[in-house]
Amino acid sequence: MSARSLMRHAAPALLALAALVAMTPARAGLFDDDEARKAILDLRTRLTQGDEQRVAMAAQLKQLTEQLQQLQRSLLDLNNQQEQTKAEVARLRGQDEQLARDVAEMQRKQKDIVVGVEDRIRKLEPQPVSLDGRDFTADADEKRAYEDAMAGLRNADFDKAAAALQAFLKRYPASGYVDSARYWLGNAQYGQRNYKDAIATFRGFVSAAPDHLRAPEALLAMANSQAETKDTKTARRTLEELIKLYPKSEAAAAGRERLPSLK
Structure with a gap:
């Protein structure tokens, strides 16, 4: 102190x-x-x-x-x-946000994968088809092959259409498309002026599917093919068959008009 x-x-x-x-x-x-x-x-x-x-x-x-x-x-x-x-x-929040973004991206990719797989499965599964008054199922490749063949016919590429339809009938002999494919094959052969084969194809079609929606048209086309080969006698018999079997069809009406010219 x-x-x-x-x-x-x-x-x-x-x-x-x-x-x-x-x-x-x-x-x-x-x-x-x-x-x-x-x-x-x-x-x-x-x-x-x-x-x-x-x-x-x-x-x-x-x-x-x-x-x-x-x-x-x-x-x-x-x-x-x-x-x-x-x-x-802050670091953990950043990690959480990045994790949330990663999870969202993973979920999006997973969803895309699932959707892609489902699309592929749907394409592989039989699909309902309604054609020429008939309902049936067809797988994706079968349907695509038929549509490709018909595209050639619509483009008047008769050689391509005939080859495609013949290949289709060989590959899918039990397909629901068979009757329609046979009918259109006859038309493609007619377009090729291959009348002999066209006559055989139309006859086979009518014999296999007489109740088909296009059976009357097939008989008319067959008679026309026979007329092109100068076989008018057979052509008349085919038209008479048409008129007898399908009297109320438009094809029968056309056949009646055609008969007088076949002498």
């Missing part, structure tokens, strides 16, 4: 002692040596207690300072941990 501080704390006691000394001899006589000694001891005790209090306060202040510093360090560590936690949360 500094001298100035000591003097400040001891001043009251010194003043009291000075007052005792300054008293008149009459008053001084009231105090003996024991009292003076007691006053001095009391002064010393008070000074000692003041020193002890100051020491205790200084120790307590030091302890509080250390606690405050420790608290500040703890707060700093906590703040650093909080910043690290924020950074980790």
Whole structure:
């Protein structure tokens, strides 16, 4: 403790002692040596207690300072941990967002694969077909082969159509397309001016499917093919057969008109 501080704390006691000394001899006589000694001891005790209090306060202040510093360090560590936690949360959020994008992309690809597989399965599965008044099923390759052959016929490419239809009948002998394919093969052969084969094809068609929607037309086409070969007698018999078997058909009406010219 500094001298100035000591003097400040001891001043009251010194003043009291000075007052005792300054008293008149009459008053001084009231105090003996024991009292003076007691006053001095009391002064010393008070000074000692003041020193002890100051020491205790200084120790307590030091302890509080250390606690405050420790608290500040703890707060700093906590703040650093909080910043690290924020950074980790942001990183994890980014990972979650990327994971969500990856999952969405995987689901999209999986859906595309499923749709593609289903499309391929549908193409391989038999498909319903309605043709010339008949309903049946056909697989994708069968249907495609028939449609390709008919495309050649529609384009008046009779050679291509005839070859395709013959190949179709050979490959799919039990197909629901067979009767129609045989009929159109006869037409393709007629377009090739291959009348002999056309006559045989039409006859085979009518014999195999007499109730087919195009059976009357086949007989009319067969009669025309026979007429082209100058076999008018046979052509007349074919027209008469047509009129007899399918009297109400448009082909029969055309046959009636054609008969007078076949003499």
